[in-house]
Amino acid sequence: MRNRIIGAITVSLLATIIFVPAAPAQRGQRGNNPPAGPPHDPHDLSGIWLQRGGAGGGPMSEWSKEPLPFTPAGLAKFNANKPGKGPRAVVPAKGNDPLSDANVPGLLRTLVYARPFQIIPLADKIVQIFEWDRIWREIWIDGRKVPEDPDPRFYGYSAGRWEGDTLIVDTVGLDPRLWMDEWGTPFSDDLRVEERWRRLDRDNMELTLTITDPKTFTRPWVTDTKRFRLQPKGSPNGELLEVIFTPMDEKDFNQKIRDVSNGVTNK
């Protein structure tokens, strides 16, 4: 009996020592939790935000814990995409991730990946500045609608409106040569995205997407909810850095590391 009690105490102490410091470090949140503060304006999303706890995901996509309802054409495209990450990861030298050639990630892949971004609300639009590739997008809130037949853009064309405390953003015109996430989830030029942004309190915000793309999916589907935390000034993520992947750096990295690590010398 005495041994069991000593064992239980030892295990509890070790669990405290091991897990308590590790958990926030894994989330990149150590030491930057702002104190409980003043009330917030739910219509003001300004600040630097970082997704909490990594992207998550399920068997197919970082956006969903559930399998995706692919059409036959969508599934064929999904199978043709060879990502370097996720459940279907292949060694990068044998993959076809657009990022391996230093292409931009595009809007959806940027949103699902845990890099800081800043939101700057203006009178007629909301500007979202992404650290990843040092790129911005505009969400027009001047009453306009998204175009019916948009030209392709890597970051799309977005128009937003407030419904209660939720910012609803319609996005169209996303270039389908890019992927929806790190795991190679495809989409077509028919894709329409409804983003629902909601600031829960001063420090926490959440995002859910509704994906409508009849060429790729048999029905509209709703993503998992992604949660973001405000990054206060002075914290590790409290300022945006320059994170740009250039072709010359990517080529150098492929030659010296990526291909060599896979035993590929002439790709």
Next chain:
Amino acid sequence: MSQNPRFSVLLLMMVALIMLAVPLFAHHGTGVAYDSKKPTVVKGIVTDFAWRNPHAQLFLDVKDESGNTQQYAVEMNSPGVMTRQGWTKRQFKAGDEVSITVYPAKSGAPVGSCIGTCKVLINGKDATPTIAVEDR
């Protein structure tokens, strides 16, 4: 849980190590190329440190079992992540004596990865980063 405290502690530590290791690899683009089950200590002399995206690269001259010098490349975090760990392009300089724990390439190529908070000694001084942040 076992009634043997020593077994309980060992089991708990193993689970903790797995929990710490997996997320770091899961977010890394070339992670599938490396063997996360074989952390390996590599010792060598720095010849170059490339502070570049997508990931920084450390190049070492290491000696094999026969005493021959071979170049070993270490894939590290991106400069942005390293900046948030308090590192700079001056973290390593040519001639530094380095001991670094890497996950070696499965292919057997002289390449390893040091992502997250792997153990690093520079000229005998512990330089292991203390903040782990998500990486591409």
